[in-house]
Amino acid sequence: MATAWSGIYQALLWYESIAIIPGRTGLPHIIDANRLTSPISARGELRVWQARAVAVEKYLADQWDVDPSRIAGMVDKLMKMPPYAGLQRQNIVGSAFAGLVKHAMELFGSQKVTYELEVAGEKAFPGVQLPTRTGEPFIDILVRKEGRNQGIISTKWSIRHDRINDLTSECRAYKNAARFTDTQIFYYVATNEYDPARVEKPLTDKCIDGVVHVHKPLVTEVSGLNGRLTEFLDLSELIRHSNKW
Numbered sequence: 001m002a003t004a005w006s007g008i009y010q011a012l013l014w015y016e017s018i019a020i021i022p023g024r025t026g027l028p029h030i031i032d033a034n035r036l037t038s039p040i041s042a043r044g045e046l047r048v049w050q051a052r053a054v055a056v057e058k059y060l061a062d063q064w065d066v067d068p069s070r071i072a073g074m075v076d077k078l079m080k081m082p083p084y085a086g087l088q089r090q091n092i093v094g095s096a097f098a099g100l101v102k103h104a105m106e107l108f109g110s111q112k113v114t115y116e117l118e119v120a121g122e123k124a125f126p127g128v129q130l131p132t133r134t135g136e137p138f139i140d141i142l143v144r145k146e147g148r149n150q151g152i153i154s155t156k157w158s159i160r161h162d163r164i165n166d167l168t169s170e171c172r173a174y175k176n177a178a179r180f181t182d183t184q185i186f187y188y189v190a191t192n193e194y195d196p197a198r199v200e201k202p203l204t205d206k207c208i209d210g211v212v213h214v215h216k217p218l219v220t221e222v223s224g225l226n227g228r229l230t231e232f233l234d235l236s237e238l239i240r241h242s243n244k245w
Contacts, residue, residue, distance in 0.1 A: 002236050004104040004107075004108060004235055004236065004239070005214045005215035005234075005235055005236075006063065006064070007100070007104075008097070008100045008101075008104070008192075008214055008235075009060065009075060009214065009215070010074055010075055010077055011075075011077050011078045011096065011100060012075075012076070012078060012093050012096060012097060012100070012157065012192075013028055013029065013075040013076060013192075014028075014029050014075060014076040014079065014089070015027060015028055015029060015072045015075070015076065016028075016029050016033045016036050016037060017037075018036060018037060018050075020037065020038075020039050020040060021040060021046070021050065022044075026072055027050060027053040027054065027057070028053050028056050028057050028060075028071070028072075028075070029053075030049070030052065030053050030056055030194045030218075030223070031049045031052075031053075031194055031195060032195075035047070035049040035050075036049055036050055036053055038050075052194075052222075052223040052224070055222050055223060055224075056218055056222055056223065057071050059217075059218060059222045060074075060075075078092070078093070078096055079092065079093075093157050094155070094156070094157055095118075097155050097156075097157045097190075097192070098117055098118070098140045098141060098155040099117060101141060101153065101155050101190050101235075102115045102117055102141050104235065104239065105141075105153075105238075105239060105242060108239045109238075109239045109242035109243070110242040110243045110245055112145060112245070113143050113144060113145045113150055113242065113245050114143070114144050114145070115141050115142070115143055115153075116139075116141070116142045116144065117140070117141060118138050118139070118140065119138065119139045119142040120136065120137075120138055120139075121136070121137035121138065121139060121174075121177075122136075124139055124142055124149060124177075125149075125174070125177040125178070125180065125181060126181075127180070128177040128180050128181070130173050130174070130177055137170070137173075139152050139154075139174070140152075140153060140154050140155040141153040141154075141155060143186075143242075143245060145245060148181075149178060149181065149185055150185060150186070150245050151185045151186035151187065151188070151209075151245065152174055152185060152186070152187050152188070153188045153189075153190055153212075153238075154167060154170065154171075154187070154188070154189050154190070155189075155190045155191070156189065156190070156191045156193065157191065157192050157193075158191070158192060158193050158198075159191060159193045159195075159198040159199065159202075160198075161197075161198060164198060164201050164202070165201070167189055167201075167202050167205075167208065168201060168202065168205045168207060168208065170187075171187040171205065171207040171208050172207050174187060175187060175207060186209045186245075187207065187208055187209055188208070188209055188210050188211070188212055188233075188238060189202050189208060189210075189211045189212065190212040190213075190214075190235070190238070191211065191212070191213060191214075192213065192214045193213075194218075194219055194223060194225070196225055196228040196229055199211055199229065199232075200228070203229075203231045203232070204231075210233045210238070210241075211231070211232055211233065212232070212233045212234070212235055212237070212238045213229075213232045213233070213234060213235070214235055215234065215235065216229075216232045216233070216234035216235075217234075219232060220232065
């Protein structure tokens, strides 16, 4: 359970090509590419996010007991597969992330609930209008118990700055819809987002029951963002929470 994040990173994390840092050809993609590819300072010092990416790489190397130079070859396994060669990774990674979170919950979480991928909102809540941004809303992971909706896990590998409000509005739409069919449901967000500005609103929104990071220590300890992101749940914590569902 504690190492579920490791498999997710090996499958989905990728490197950005970096040509302006001496001795380096890339950095792990933990933030928008432009923050990783900016020229280093006149004194030869790394920019803040570049230094964080290097720290993440070192942490992964320590966890996997290899030299940091080997990490780039150990990640991004999904997009390196022949069927995905040359394709845009955004939608592929997003769908795969939902599938991997589902797999981790099924493997390590409660066996008393079920997890369904990409469920149409109208199927989950028949006869109830869902005022969400998308015309035909789909639920990333629908959690059910004994045939009844138990909760929702919305998965976002990263959170676009123009889609931050989607999470809070969807939470309210689904929880309001649940009142017609169920007593109460939970709503969690699972993400790999590192940018405090993009998770601050979901973290403080009272509708959302928790924002889950793939591996919280990478954000709070390794990247030094513990001051703003201590409210993250770790994926292993969400797995433990499932025993109460």
